[in-house]
Amino acid sequence: MVPLSWYLMLAAFLFSCGLYGALARRNAIAMLMGIELMLNAANINLVAFWRHGVGPMEDLTGQAFAVLIIGLAAAEAAVGLALIIAVYRERRTIDVDELDVLAG
Amino acid sequence: MQLPLGIEVPIPTFEQFVFIQVALLTAVAALAVVISRNLFHSALALTLTFFGVAGVYIFLEAEFLAVSQVLVYVGAIAMLIAFAIMLTRSMMFGRTSPLNNQWGKSSLFAFLFFSALLAFARATPWPAASEEIIADEALIGQLGREFVTTYVIAFEVLGLLLLVALVGAVMLARDR
Numbered sequence: 001m002v003p004l005s006w007y008l009m010l011a012a013f014l015f016s017c018g019l020y021g022a023l024a025r026r027n028a029i030a031m032l033m034g035i036e037l038m039l040n041a042a043n044i045n046l047v048a049f050w051r052h053g054v055g056p057m058e059d060l061t062g063q064a065f066a067v068l069i070i071g072l073a074a075a076e077a078a079v080g081l082a083l084i085i086a087v088y089r090e091r092r093t094i095d096v097d098e099l100d101v102l103a104g
Numbered sequence: 105m106q107l108p109l110g111i112e113v114p115i116p117t118f119e120q121f122v123f124i125q126v127a128l129l130t131a132v133a134a135l136a137v138v139i140s141r142n143l144f145h146s147a148l149a150l151t152l153t154f155f156g157v158a159g160v161y162i163f164l165e166a167e168f169l170a171v172s173q174v175l176v177y178v179g180a181i182a183m184l185i186a187f188a189i190m191l192t193r194s195m196m197f198g199r200t201s202p203l204n205n206q207w208g209k210s211s212l213f214a215f216l217f218f219s220a221l222l223a224f225a226r227a228t229p230w231p232a233a234s235e236e237i238i239a240d241e242a243l244i245g246q247l248g249r250e251f252v253t254t255y256v257i258a259f260e261v262l263g264l265l266l267l268v269a270l271v272g273a274v275m276l277a278r279d280r
Binding site (some may be wrong): 003005008009010012014015016017019020022024025026031033037048052053055057058060063064065066068070072073076078079081085088094096097 | 258
């Protein structure tokens with residue numbers, strides 16, 4: 001039996017990696033990859049708590065939410081990458097440091 | 105098991121041993137995603153991470169999620185990311201650092217955040233054992249029934265969101 005805290009530690013590591021990637025990378029696609037990592041970490045936590053919670057056979061809330069998050073991540077990736085391609089076509093760059101038209 | 109310096113380490117069971125392998129693979133791949141200089145290598149490492157997370161779902165006896173993970177993340181999202189990298193390839197190879205000028209602060213913050221989460225995960229007294237479950241078709245069937253009863257609104261909204269997002273993505277990426 002794998003203890004719950006091991007899953008939480010793995011998820012914490014994935015989340016921190018994703019956080020760093022989303023904050024520190026200049027490429028917009030790399031930022032998006034960081035966000036995907038964070039979503040995956042959240043999903044691991046949800047499923048781990050479902051498995052170690054009370055009555056996992058009767059109450060499938062954790063799994064249901066994880067499925068919804070997977071769907072949401074697919075939508076987010078599609079729109080995000082479409083935006084990146086549109087921006088690239090317009091500006092010939094996807095470096096988020098150079099995309100500062102809205103900066104005051 | 106006794107390590108040097110008198111550190112006591114419990115001997116892992118076989119299941120725990122395999123979990124450690126899968127978790128290490130996932131963690132190393134996730135680290136490679138964020139530190140790799142070549143964006144395409146990042147995308148490949150991300151695919152490996154998705155596979156590792158699917159393995160973790162198998163350990164948690166959530167087979168349906170593991171299959172969905174491979175189908176959606178590895179099959180669709182990793183593919184989309186690879187296409188996006190190839191469509192925007194001119195800027196990312198080698199020219200300058202892949203990191204912006206706040207990477208130091210970001211890494212410090214991410215490390216502190218990780219340490220805090222780790223401390224919480226270790227300090228909280230979680231229930232030691234979990235209930236036995238028989239993860240088979242019946243459980244997946246029950247998940248399906250929950251989606252058309254308890255979570256029907258969330259399910260329908262997600263369907264609508266996916267439709268709008270995909271039509272919107274086509275609109276955004278279209279060549280005008």
